[in-house]
Amino acid sequence: MTVLTDPRVPVLEVSDLAISYHDGAHYHEVVHGVSFRVEPGEVVALVGESGSGKTTTAQSIIGLLAANGRVDRGTIRLNGTDISRWSDKQLDTIRGARISLVPQDPGSSLNPVKTIGAQVGEILAIHGKLRGKDRERQVVTLLERVGLSEPELRARQFPHELSGGMRQRVLIAIAIALKPQLIIADEPTSALDVTVQKRILDLIDELRREFSTAVLLVTHDLGIAADRADRVVVLQGGHVQEEGRAIDVLASPRSAYTRQLIANAPSLARLVTRMPATARPPVGAAAAEDIVVVEQLVQEFPRPGLREAPLRAVDNVSFRVRRGTTHAIVGESGSGKTTTIRAVVGFQKPTSGRIRVDGRELAALNGEALRQFRRRIQLVYQNPSASLDPRQTIFDIIEEPLLNFGAVTRPERRERVMSILSRVGLPEATALRRPHAFSGGQRQRVAIARALILEPQVVVLDEAVSALDVTVQARILDLLDELQQDLALTYLFVSHDLAVVRQIADTVSVLRGGRLVDEGPVAQVFERPGSDYTRELINAIPGRTHPAFA
Amino acid sequence: MTSRYLLNRIGQALLVLWAAFTVSFILLQAMPGDAIRIKFQNPELGLTPQQIADIRASYAADSPLWLQYIGAIGNFLTGNFGYSVHAGVPVSASLAAHLPVTLKLATLGFLLASIFAVAIAFLSSLARFAWLRSAIQSIPSLFVSVPTFWLGIMLIQIFSFRLKLVPVINPGPWQEFLLPVITLAVPISAPLAQVLVRNIDDVLTRPFVAVARAKGAARNRVLWRHVAKNALLPTLTIAGVLFGELIAGAVVTETVFGLNGIGGLTERAVGTQDAAVLQAIVVLSAAAFVIISLIVDLLYPILDPRLRTNPGAAA
Numbered sequence: 028m029t030v031l032t033d034p035r036v037p038v039l040e041v042s043d044l045a046i047s048y049h050d051g052a053h054y055h056e057v058v059h060g061v062s063f064r065v066e067p068g069e070v071v072a073l074v075g076e077s078g079s080g081k082t083t084t085a086q087s088i089i090g091l092l093a094a095n096g097r098v099d100r101g102t103i104r105l106n107g108t109d110i111s112r113w114s115d116k117q118l119d120t121i122r123g124a125r126i127s128l129v130p131q132d133p134g135s136s137l138n139p140v141k142t143i144g145a146q147v148g149e150i151l152a153i154h155g156k157l158r159g160k161d162r163e164r165q166v167v168t169l170l171e172r173v174g175l176s177e178p179e180l181r182a183r184q185f186p187h188e189l190s191g192g193m194r195q196r197v198l199i200a201i202a203i204a205l206k207p208q209l210i211i212a213d214e215p216t217s218a219l220d221v222t223v224q225k226r227i228l229d230l231i232d233e234l235r236r237e238f239s240t241a242v243l244l245v246t247h248d249l250g251i252a253a254d255r256a257d258r259v260v261v262l263q264g265g266h267v268q269e270e271g272r273a274i275d276v277l278a279s280p281r282s283a284y285t286r287q288l289i290a291n292a293p294s295l296a297r298l299v300t301r302m303p304a305t306a307r308p309p310v311g312a313a314a315a316e317d318i319v320v321v322e323q324l325v326q327e328f329p330r331p332g333l334r335e336a337p338l339r340a341v342d343n344v345s346f347r348v349r350r351g352t353t354h355a356i357v358g359e360s361g362s363g364k365t366t367t368i369r370a371v372v373g374f375q376k377p378t379s380g381r382i383r384v385d386g387r388e389l390a391a392l393n394g395e396a397l398r399q400f401r402r403r404i405q406l407v408y409q410n411p412s413a414s415l416d417p418r419q420t421i422f423d424i425i426e427e428p429l430l431n432f433g434a435v436t437r438p439e440r441r442e443r444v445m446s447i448l449s450r451v452g453l454p455e456a457t458a459l460r461r462p463h464a465f466s467g468g469q470r471q472r473v474a475i476a477r478a479l480i481l482e483p484q485v486v487v488l489d490e491a492v493s494a495l496d497v498t499v500q501a502r503i504l505d506l507l508d509e510l511q512q513d514l515a516l517t518y519l520f521v522s523h524d525l526a527v528v529r530q531i532a533d534t535v536s537v538l539r540g541g542r543l544v545d546e547g548p549v550a551q552v553f554e555r556p557g558s559d560y561t562r563e564l565i566n567a568i569p570g571r572t573h574p575a576f577a
Numbered sequence: 578m579t580s581r582y583l584l585n586r587i588g589q590a591l592l593v594l595w596a597a598f599t600v601s602f603i604l605l606q607a608m609p610g611d612a613i614r615i616k617f618q619n620p621e622l623g624l625t626p627q628q629i630a631d632i633r634a635s636y637a638a639d640s641p642l643w644l645q646y647i648g649a650i651g652n653f654l655t656g657n658f659g660y661s662v663h664a665g666v667p668v669s670a671s672l673a674a675h676l677p678v679t680l681k682l683a684t685l686g687f688l689l690a691s692i693f694a695v696a697i698a699f700l701s702s703l704a705r706f707a708w709l710r711s712a713i714q715s716i717p718s719l720f721v722s723v724p725t726f727w728l729g730i731m732l733i734q735i736f737s738f739r740l741k742l743v744p745v746i747n748p749g750p751w752q753e754f755l756l757p758v759i760t761l762a763v764p765i766s767a768p769l770a771q772v773l774v775r776n777i778d779d780v781l782t783r784p785f786v787a788v789a790r791a792k793g794a795a796r797n798r799v800l801w802r803h804v805a806k807n808a809l810l811p812t813l814t815i816a817g818v819l820f821g822e823l824i825a826g827a828v829v830t831e832t833v834f835g836l837n838g839i840g841g842l843t844e845r846a847v848g849t850q851d852a853a854v855l856q857a858i859v860v861l862s863a864a865a866f867v868i869i870s871l872i873v874d875l876l877y878p879i880l881d882p883r884l885r886t887n888p889g890a891a892a
Contacts, residue, residue, distance in 0.1 A: 091787055115796065123793035130791075136784040139883055140806050149802075150792040185882040201792065 036107045038208050038241045039065040039088065044101035044111075046083050046092065056099065058083055058265045065209065068239040070232075072256035072273065074288070076247055076496040077467075080265040085211050085245045087111070089126050090118040106208070123150050127202040129231070131214040133194035137186040143170070143197050144182030150204045169200040174230060191360075192223035199230060206238045213245045220359035220523055221567040228255055228569075247496055250294030250526070250570025253277050261285050291501035293526035294570040318484060318517050319348040319371065324380035326366050340366040342541040343380075348534070350484075353511065353518040355532035355549070357525060357564070363541035364521050368487050371519065372404050373397055385484050402432055405478035409490035411470035415462040421448075421473055422458040428481050443480060451476045452506060468499035472506070479510070487519045492527060504531055526568045529553060537561050586874060590867040597863035598653065598856070602646055605852040613662055615849055636662070653860065659853035663845070668857045671842065676861075679838035682830065683823050685754060686761035691816070693720075693766035698773035698808075702781070702800060714774055721767035725826055729760040729833035757834045761826050765819055772815050776808035783807075810881055817873040824862050 046058040058080040065071045075081040086092050088103055090113065103111040105125060110118065130136040137146055147166045151157050157165055163182070170178035173196040186194055195215065202210050212231060216224035232255065235242050246252055252259050252273060259276045261269040261284065268282045277295075280286045289295055326341040341363040348354040358364040370377045373389055382389040385403050392400050405428075408414040415424055425444045429435050435443070445455055451472040462470055471491065478486050488507070492500045508531065510516060522528055528535055528549065535552050537545035537560065545557040556562045613636060617629050624632075633639055652659060658668035701713040736756060737745045743752050780786065781804060789799045824839075831840030839858060846854040878884040 089791055091790055119793045119795050121793070122791055126791075128788065128791035130784050130788055132784055136788045138785045138789070138803050138807070140810070140881060141803075149789070149794070153793045153798070187883045198788065201788070 037064040037104075038067050038069075038106060039243065040102075040104040040107075041084070041088070042102050042104075044084065044087065044103065045099040046080070046087055046096060047099055048083075048093070049095040049097075054097070054099075056265070058087075060101065061262070061265070061267055062101075063260045063267065063270060065241045065243055067208065068235070068241055069258065070235065070242045070244060070256045072244045072246055072252035072259045073262060074246055074249055074252045074259055075262035076288075076498055078264070079262040081245050081247075081262050082213060084262070085213050085243060088243070089122060089128055089211055090115065091128075119153075123207070124154050124205045125207050126209045126211065127205070127207045129195075129198055129202045129210060129212040129215045132218045133191050133198055134218060136198055137194055139186055141185070142182065143184055143186065143189070147182070147197065147200055147204065150201055154205060156205065165204075169204055170197070173197070173200045173203075173234075174226075175200075191219050192227060195219060195223075195227050196230065199227070199234070203234050203238060203240070207240060209241045209243060210235065211243045211245070214247070215244075216251070217247070221525070222359065222563055224569075225567040231255075248294065248569060249277070249288050249292045249497070250568070253295070253570045255569075261288070288497060291497040292570065293497070293500070293524065293530050294568050316349050317347040318350040318385055319346075319354070319519065320381070320383040321346050321367070321371065322381040324367060324370060324382065325378045326363070326370055326375070327378040340541050341370070341377075344536070344538065344541070344543050345380075346534075346536045346543070346546060348485075348517055348519065350517055351511070351515050352533040353520050353531055355520045355522060355528040355535040356538060357522055357528055357535055358538035359523055361540070362538040364538050365489065366541075367538070368489060368519060368521055372406060372487055373400060399432075402481045403483050404485040404487065405481060405483040406487045406489060407471070407474050407478050407491045409493055411467055411474050411494070412462065414474055415470055417462055420459050420461055421453075421465075424462070424473060425476050425480055428477060432481060444476075447476045447480050450479070450510070466499070467495055468503060471495065471499075471503055475503075475506070475510075479514070482514075483516075485517045485519060487521070489521045490523070491520075493522065493524060500527070507531065525553075525564050537564070583875075586871060590871055593867050594860065594863055598650065598860050599646075601856055601859040602649060605855055606642060606645075608850060608852075616662055636660075649856070658857040661846075661851055661854050663849040663851045663854070668853050671854060672839075672857060672861065675837060675839050675842045678836055679827050679831070679840060682754060682757055682761060682827055682836065682838060683820075685758045686765065686826070686830075687816075687820070687823060689758055689762035690766035690769060690819075693762060694769035694773055694812075697766070697770040698777055699800070699805075701774055702777050702804075703797070717767040717770040717774075720763050720770075723763060725760060725764060725829045726833050728763060729756065729830060732756045732760060733834075753836070757830045757836060760833070761823070761830045764826060765822060768819065769812060769815060772812050773808060776811055777804055780804045780807045806880075810877075813873050813876065813880075817870045820866060820869045824865070 041064070042062045044058060044061045045056055047054040047056040049055075061080070061084055063071065063073075073081045073085065083092070083096065087096070087098055090110070092098070098111050101111065102109045105121065110121070137143070144163065144166050147169055148162050151162050151165060156162075166182055167178045170181050175181050175193060175196055181189070181193075181197075186197075189197065199215075210231070215231065216227050219227060228251065231242065234240070244252065244256055249259075256273045258271065259269075259273045260267060261276065261282065263284050268284045269276060269280065276285060277289065280289060322345050324341055324344045325339065327337040327339050329337050344363070344367055346354065346356075356364045356367060366375075369375050371382055371384065371389075373392065376390070384400070387400060387403075389400075419427075422444055425447060426440055429440050429443065444458065448455060448458060453469065453472055453476070457465070457469075462473065465473065474491075475486075492503050495503060504527070507518065511518060518531075520528065520532055532549050534547065535545075535549050536543055537552070537558070539560050545552055545561040547557070552561060553565060556565060613629075613633055617624055617632055649659070656669070658672070660666070661668050661671050664671055697713060697716050701710050704710040704713060733745065733756060736742045743755055777800075786799055786803060789803050794802070827838065828840035828843055830836070831838045832844060839861075842854065843858055845851070846858070
């Protein structure tokens with residue numbers, strides 16, 4: 028089964044594609060007549076939120092729809108040949124060789140019990156390319172080509188011994204091994220830190236130029252699409268909303284939905300949407316106004332060996348947060364930001380340093396006093412589906428903190444739960460439902476309601492909007508802003524995403540490797556970054572360099 | 578794996594053995610009556626109370642409990658398991674005579690159970706039709722609900738009496754084990770197969786399977802090269818735990834098929850309250866259990882690269 032290459036024919040031409048999923052009883056159509064094309068060597072971005080059908084469309088092109096999915100109508104032409112009705116056996120001849128895949132989550136996309144070398148070599152073996160020593164040499168060449176240091180060593184290592192960015196490089200090496208005509212990159216960087224994200228996207232860009240490979244980039248982030256794609260296809264609810272040159276679509280979007288997406292994308296926001304400081308409590312007030320004070324915090328963890336020095340996860344970090352403001356702690360994985368906030372909420376005793384919250388020394392608190400302290404500082408976690416008990420109703424989830432803290436009568440509890448529900452924008456009828464009936468954004472509203480029911484002074488938001496789509500993210504950020512003004516809350520906002528931080532925070536601390544590398548008011552840090560690292564973080568925000576937004 | 582971890586694990590194993598010994602010692606002493614009375618108070622022997630008292634003294638049956646306990650532990654540590662009152666031979670001789678049969682039965686039964694489980698799990702994943710898959714996947718529920726004694730009797734009925742494939746009288750050394758091994762393997766294979774089917778379904782949804790498919794790997798290649806090892810690894814723990822059921826199953830199976838193994842020995846020892854024999858069997862079973870879990874634990878880091886501690890490799 029060969030597919031001939033013809034420069035006049037598009038690499039990929041999808042027309043009137045409809046796909047449905049079986050839910051146990053019926054088929055439900057989720058992609059309704061989608062059409063688009065990808066020319067040789069071109070980068071086309073498929074943009075949309077979760078549920079827009081972008082991943083389903085991409086999966087159908089490479090023949091990897093879930094078992095309960097089927098293509099109802101339409102064609103998928105690869106170099107003019109319709110492959111939409113091909114059997115698995117036929118598809119096996121082109122998968123990897125003509126079309127390849129760079130998956131979403133490098134953490135789980137490599138087989139944990141096979142070496143890197145075996146997994147890169149496999150694609151050569153399947154398509155009968157090279158044997159023995161030649162194959163091993165080619166594997167090392169590929170690993171070197173995607174920028175991995177010590178490629179011979181990497182080939183012998185297992186996936187867990189590599190970082191997320193390195194694993195994504197391995198997956199890219201697999202995808203380019205046979206110089207395919209089309210690479211489908213399905214959210215290739217959404218699981219990576221921003222600086223790593225930029226390097227990975229640069230690598231894909233460089234390789235596609237070298238091999239003149241076309242790329243279908245599936246993403247929810249318009250900023251990435253703006254930076255990397257020649258053309259953009261915007262999907263919503265399984266329909267194409269808009270299609271055109273990236274520069275045109277972003278500069279003058281025709282559909283209301285695209286305008287909404289652009290407005291919501293933090294990376295594309297031109298101006299800081301934050302309220303001017305004059306409308307907030309006065310800046311530079313006395314130190315007594317500082318509700319959270321962290322001084323020279325050090326947190327060490329013992330390492331397994333007896334002789335090894337302990338791991339210093341947080342190294343001499345200090346910051347202050349004024350009442351009623353938002354302080355952001357920014358850093359990539361391993362920067363110590365989570366360890367810092369765990370110490371601030373009293374989950375672990377610091378090795379040294381002082382933490383004062385709302386006038387209380389944390390070190391002096393123990394047992395019951397520490398428990399009572401938790402009323403004042405509450406947490407909202409990153410993953411709203413994992414932090415809500417699936418067996419409890421929404422009412423039970425929000426009520427539970429009240430039961431833990433003293434005597435509140437049943438009618439009063441009910442009243443408070445209902446009022447907080449409407450406060451976070453959920454209808455009363457939702458109280459008796461369970462978390463699985465809710466979307467990610469609604470679940471995060473429930474988590475916020477649970478945090479607020481005890482009327483805390485400080486709310487710690489640990490990557491609380493990172494897992495959400497841009498539109499939902501924008502709504503949650505609006506809600507947080509509103510709640511802060513009405514209830515005079517103080518936020519400690521932990522994030523790896525500087526673009527979001529610019530929208531919500533007043534002050535910021537930038538952490539790297541456990542140390543504080545930059546701090547100050549957000550505008551100042553953005554305009555005059557105090558360290559090369561901050562500059563690198565700012566430059567890594569996608570969409571910044573796009574001419575339409577320059 | 579550090580030698581410290583190894584020492585720790587062996588220490589735990591010894592602790593479990595000691596606990597099993599102590600608990601069984603207390604339980605056996607707490608039972609009313611004892612083997613000596615059962616054997617020697619039989620009126621047909623016509624022993625006088627004085628003679629019985631002498632026999633009791635020779636077994637030290639009436640010395641204080643803690644003295645007996647310390648004596649028993651001392652004897653066990655030196656490999657002396659005591660005397661079987663009922664059979665009148667050293668317990669170690671009795672075990673040596675019965676152990677090989679049970680060991681052979683258990684090992685073969687376990688191997689066959691593993692083969693059954695792997696066959697059921699992989700056949701159901703390879704089945705192209707939904708009805709065939711659900712038919713294969715319902716086999717474990719059937720297997721686990723069949724009583725061992727009934728299965729044994731049915732196998733004898735069908736293969737020995739109807740089909741006359743396996744002789745009941747004077748079977749050959751392997752023929753003798755054929756039906757008991759099947760009887761033992763069927764209920765053991767059921768939970769193994771269920772766990773394995775679950776694991777395979779779970780591994781098939783992981784992203785690395787999609788990546789393998791995207792390389793152009795065919796279904797069978799993905800199943801054998803990528804899914805098999807990942808799905809089998811968690812099954813190892815269950816396999817270790819199932820060893821306990823193997824011992825319990827052997828008692829019934831040996832009785833049904835008239836095999837002269839540890840199962841039969843246990844049955845007789847319980848009937849005659851032969852404490853020394855029971856004590857030795859309990860400790861022996863505990864030792865087998867502990868050794869199997871130790872092997873499983875030590876095997877994991879060899880089979881799963883994620884559990885090898887390899888300092889400095891992560892970069």
